[in-house]
Amino acid sequence: MSDLGSLENPLRVAIVGSGPAGFYGAEHLLKRDDVSVEVDMFDRLPTPFGLVRAGVAPDHPKIKSVIRVYEKTAARGGFRFFGNVEIGRDLTVAELEQRYNAVVYAYGTATDRRLGIPGEDLPGSHAATEFVNWYNAHPDFADHRFDLSARRAVVIGNGNVAADVARMLALPRAELDVTDTADHAIEALAESAIAEIVILGRRGPAQAAFTNPEVRELGELTDADIIIDPAELELDPASREYIDSEDCDPTHRRNVEIFTDFSERQPEDKPKRVVMRFCCSPVEIRGEGKVESIVIGHNELYRDDSGQIRARDTGEREEIECGLVLRSIGYRGIGLEGIPFDPRRGLIPNEAGRVNDPERGEQVPGHYAVGWIKRGPSGVIGTNKKDAQETVATIFADLESGAIGKREPVEPPIEVVLAARGGDHITYLDWQAIDRAEVSAGEPQGRPRIKFCRIDEMVDAARSADAVAS
Numbered sequence: 001m002s003d004l005g006s007l008e009n010p011l012r013v014a015i016v017g018s019g020p021a022g023f024y025g026a027e028h029l030l031k032r033d034d035v036s037v038e039v040d041m042f043d044r045l046p047t048p049f050g051l052v053r054a055g056v057a058p059d060h061p062k063i064k065s066v067i068r069v070y071e072k073t074a075a076r077g078g079f080r081f082f083g084n085v086e087i088g089r090d091l092t093v094a095e096l097e098q099r100y101n102a103v104v105y106a107y108g109t110a111t112d113r114r115l116g117i118p119g120e121d122l123p124g125s126h127a128a129t130e131f132v133n134w135y136n137a138h139p140d141f142a143d144h145r146f147d148l149s150a151r152r153a154v155v156i157g158n159g160n161v162a163a164d165v166a167r168m169l170a171l172p173r174a175e176l177d178v179t180d181t182a183d184h185a186i187e188a189l190a191e192s193a194i195a196e197i198v199i200l201g202r203r204g205p206a207q208a209a210f211t212n213p214e215v216r217e218l219g220e221l222t223d224a225d226i227i228i229d230p231a232e233l234e235l236d237p238a239s240r241e242y243i244d245s246e247d248c249d250p251t252h253r254r255n256v257e258i259f260t261d262f263s264e265r266q267p268e269d270k271p272k273r274v275v276m277r278f279c280c281s282p283v284e285i286r287g288e289g290k291v292e293s294i295v296i297g298h299n300e301l302y303r304d305d306s307g308q309i310r311a312r313d314t315g316e317r318e319e320i321e322c323g324l325v326l327r328s329i330g331y332r333g334i335g336l337e338g339i340p341f342d343p344r345r346g347l348i349p350n351e352a353g354r355v356n357d358p359e360r361g362e363q364v365p366g367h368y369a370v371g372w373i374k375r376g377p378s379g380v381i382g383t384n385k386k387d388a389q390e391t392v393a394t395i396f397a398d399l400e401s402g403a404i405g406k407r408e409p410v411e412p413p414i415e416v417v418l419a420a421r422g423g424d425h426i427t428y429l430d431w432q433a434i435d436r437a438e439v440s441a442g443e444p445q446g447r448p449r450i451k452f453c454r455i456d457e458m459v460d461a462a463r464s465a466d467a468v469a470s
């Protein structure tokens with residue numbers, strides 16, 4: 001196998017997941033002109049692009065134009081897409097391992113972190129993940145229902161996902177109608193009674209994880225005033241020292257300036273309000289059979305031994321009446337049978353992308369990780385490009401050292417295995433047919449697309465295009 005990577009004997013790579021990390025990984029692999037590479041990319045959904053389709057907020061369509069870059073990768077020779085194929089359900093890790101020289105896990109962090117407080121599972125208390133998937137037409141959430149009949153919603157967390165969900169709760173129908181928000185969500189949000197959205201940060205304004213444009217947008221909503229009590233912006237000594245120091249992240253300093261501007265505004269009597277609170281942690285969600293209120297604890301901030309500014313409960317409590325709680329405190333990865341997983345950190349243990357087996361204290365050559373499942377659920381789309389570069393450099397280093405490619409791939413090839421199992425896998429051509437159907441459904445309404453919400457609708461759109469073509 002010494003000629004692995006030649007035209008006669010290309011390096012065969014399986015990528016599990018078709019989000020940004022999977023696509024940047026494929027691009028870095030396929031663009032090498034001195035090594036011949038074939039990439040088979042698998043996704044559990046018939047539709048590619050991961051959170052670019054199912055995470056990015058529908059009122060941010062420009063961000064989704066990054067898909068043009070991924071389309072160029074998909075058009076490269078040696079690339080194949082197998083949508084509607086879940087690794088762990090339709091194929092095992094072992095079956096991939098037998099057929100590919102390298103397997104790259106790019107399957108993201110599909111689930112949410114929990115607060116671990118009483119009442120978290122009451123109806124009306126949800127992970128932001130569920131809400132995001134629902135308004136973005138993720139097929140797993142097509143039948144979800146959110147009770148939007150109360151006047152107040154509470155969003156927990158000070159990250160960009162919290163900003164997204166708060167904004168989506170505040171957008172007027174006219175602004176939703178021109179987006180690719182799932183139809184079921186447009187109807188429900190348009191009927192929503194929610195008039196106040198409270199965003200809770202457990203630390204202070206100087207520690208919020210929002211980026212500046214996302215904060216600014218909260219103050220530019222057509223239908224909602226932004227409210228911050230100036231008293232909440234009084235910085236504790238540690239935060240003041242941080243904001244005034246040269247080490248201060250400019251994003252944090254600018255956030256504090258924007259919050260200050262918000263706190264000085266006079267409300268314009270818009271129909272809705274977004275209220276930002278700081279140094280508040282949820283301690284209990286209360287209600288008879290559904291969410292009726294949330295109890296929050298007031299925090300003080302202090303610097304720990306490592307210099308980090310942390311929140312500490314003062315014991316002071318406050319109860320806020322509300323009917324919906326969305327916890328937006330971060331995503332979390334899940335393990336896949338057949339590869340090591342770190343349950344504490346919720347990711348695949350790895351070094352520069354090479355999977356590590358901590359139990360045996362060994363690296364697992366031939367198995368690699370990239371994106372959120374490699375480094376945890378943080379970073380914007382572009383962060384995954386550099387991250388993929390690192391993983392792919394590791395793969396090529398292992399190819400050069402002979403650490404991968406010692407086995408002959410076994411027969412039959414993966415497409416034969418899938419066909420024998422009778423699954424309805426989706427090729428890239430099939431996806432393009434689904435894409436065309438969605439885009440043309442949206443055109444008459446001036447929308448970028450109307451998304452299919454169910455797998456069988458997607459498969460039908462692909463198959464009916466096949467039937468027309470033949």
Ligand SMILES: Cc1cc2nc3c(=O)[nH]c(=O)nc-3n(C[C@H](O)[C@H](O)[C@H](O)COP(=O)(O)OP(=O)(O)OC[C@H]3O[C@@H](n4cnc5c(N)ncnc54)[C@H](O)[C@@H]3O)c2cc1C
Nearest residue numbers: 017019020021043044050051055087107108371372380381
């Ligand atoms: C709500 C939200 C909004 C965001 N908005 C922005 C934004 O506006 N701008 C920005 O720059 N960044 C944004 N981000 C961050 C950005 O989306 C991430 O950095 C990026 O998507 C992570 O890429 P990934 O490929 O690691 O994971 P993902 O994008 O999650 O892709 C993982 C893919 O793996 C597939 N998969 C999962 N399990 C399996 C399996 N067992 N078998 C096969 N396939 C599987 C999934 O279906 C999915 O397609 C947002 C993130 C979230 C959560």
Ligand SMILES: NC(=O)c1ccc[n+]([C@@H]2O[C@H](COP(=O)([O-])OP(=O)(O)OC[C@H]3O[C@@H](n4cnc5c(N)ncnc54)[C@H](OP(=O)(O)O)[C@@H]3O)[C@@H](O)[C@H]2O)c1
Nearest residue numbers: 157158159160161162202203209328329330377378379380
């Ligand atoms: N428009 C965009 O560019 C966009 C949109 C969406 C997402 N993204 C990116 O996607 C990534 C993930 O975003 P995210 O919002 O999910 O995560 P995030 O940026 O890590 O924010 C998580 C927030 O949850 C808080 N939190 C964590 N545990 C908590 C607890 N137990 N109680 C109360 N609060 C808690 C954190 O506070 P502490 O700081 O105190 O831990 C933080 O404010 C980020 O990198 C983000 O920038 C980008």
